Amino acid sequence: MTVPAGRTVPAAVPAGRPLPAHPADVAASAAPASKAVGRAGADLDELIRRDPGAHRVLTGDRPTGPLHLGHYFGTLQNRVRLQRLGVEMFVVVADYQVITDRDIADRLAEHSESLVLDYLAAGLDPDRATIFAHSAVPALNQLLLPFLSLVSVAELGRNPTVKDEIAHSSQSAVNGLMFTYPVHQAADILFCKANVVPVGQDQLPHLEVARTVARRFNERYPHPDGTGVFPRPEALLSAAPLLLGTDGGKMSKSRGNAVRLSADADTTARLIRGAKTDSDRRITYDPATRPEVSSLVLLAALCQDRAPEPVADEIGDGGAAALKRTVTEAVNEHFAPMRARRAELAADRGYIRQVLREGAERANAVAEATLAEVRTVMGSV
Incomplete structure (x- = not known):
């Protein structure tokens, strides 16, 4: 992530004890490269290789159940590859977003800790990646109000991903969280000024909302030094092919057709x-x-x-x-x-909570700095 002159990014908070050694970092170097969708058709993956320090990634998952083989080859392996290259990583455990399409957040703490276990076991290193729970960063959510003012109801209604989610929702009525979900994702991405977001093809409309929010905010509230407050994030599409579930359908946590990463x-x-x-x-x-x-x-x-x-x-x-x-x-x-x-990490749940706690400290420092900048350009200080 490029930081404009005169601005600083807080240093990473160490996560405590070192992780046990494993071959995941080595294996990640052979992971499938990513296809990039970027400015003027630029090869974003090549740009990242040339200058990893100029890029900051935001990625993450909802804690709705154990991750499976499709998650590993589709996203986790690539995250570790980007980490190895030296890209700054923010990984959100999107616990608030669990209730987007369901009535309750079932076993939320358990699923959140399980998700972090999968991250660490796959090779994400909390000394190099900020792993945090969405609910633990209040300043992130305060960006929602100004962001929502930049997007029309008609635009939200036309979002194809939201329309598809609504069509397949088990709820009897669409809640406001579902309808505004793309703006919530924009806040997730922009609070840390991520300029690269690894996504699947179906998530591109959400990323376009984040790009639109960033552009409109920068136009409406220009920064005194002539730069925009927010970068326009670019999509990094994984080249990993789709793995089917055991029933021949899409591999999914909820369909009972997946092999969990934690399976014996x-x-x-x-x-x-x-x-x-x-x-x-x-x-x-x-x-x-x-x-x-x-x-x-x-x-x-x-x-x-x-x-x-x-x-x-x-x-x-x-x-x-x-x-x-x-x-x-x-x-x-x-x-x-x-x-x-x-299994070794699971034996020390205190360490998992420490990773989340220290990740939240790091994410809060970044979010509060961004919110302070937003308040300044909006004249609300």
Whole structure:
């Protein structure tokens, strides 16, 4: 993240004891690169490699249940890669956003701590990444009022992601939090002046709201030194392919079709044995016509850091049973160190709370500095 002259960013707060050693940092260097959507079509990933210190990332998850293999290969591995490059990372445990599309926040503290365990086990280092709970940063939420004044009701209603969420919501009526969700995400992104946000394709409309809010705020309340208060964040789209769940549908926490990162070897084997395939004994990698078989081949290939085609060729006429054995062995071998690391960390819940507490201290310092700047340019001091 580039900081304009004369402004400072508080130093990171150490998270205490060092994390146990593991190979995740090494593995992350081989993670799939990201496709960037940036200004004038610039290759944002290459820009990050050239100058990681000029970029600040905001990312995170809602604590609604255990993370799974799709999360790891879709986002977690790339976060660790960006961390290794030296990019400043803010990782939000979006606990307030759990109630966006549900009546209550079930087992919120438990799920929040479990999410942090998954982060740390995957290789995120709280000495290099600020990991914090949304609810622990009051100044972040104070940005919502001025931000909401910059977006019309019609614009919120047209947001395709919100429309899709409303269509699939289990609630009988749409609440205000759901409707204004993109502006909440804008506050998450802009409070720390993140200029890079790793997102999926379906999240691009939300990021466009954040970019719009940043532009309109800077135009309405110009900074005395001639710069804008907020950067216009850019999207970093993961190049990681989609992994299907064991039922052939989208892998999801809520659908019961995912292999959790925290699953033991026996549970992993049982779930993969039950995965949907097809009747063709010859194993090939053809996502268009054989999505379920190809997803399993891809999972094995990702765990082995190989291309999927030779993995399929090696299984050949072994059929679904041989495919599932290969996938099970690959997954259990790849994630064994991570699972051992997670079990070690889980034995000390006090440390997990310390990570969140010290992350909140760091995030609060940044949020309060940003809010003070906002108040100054708005003339509300």
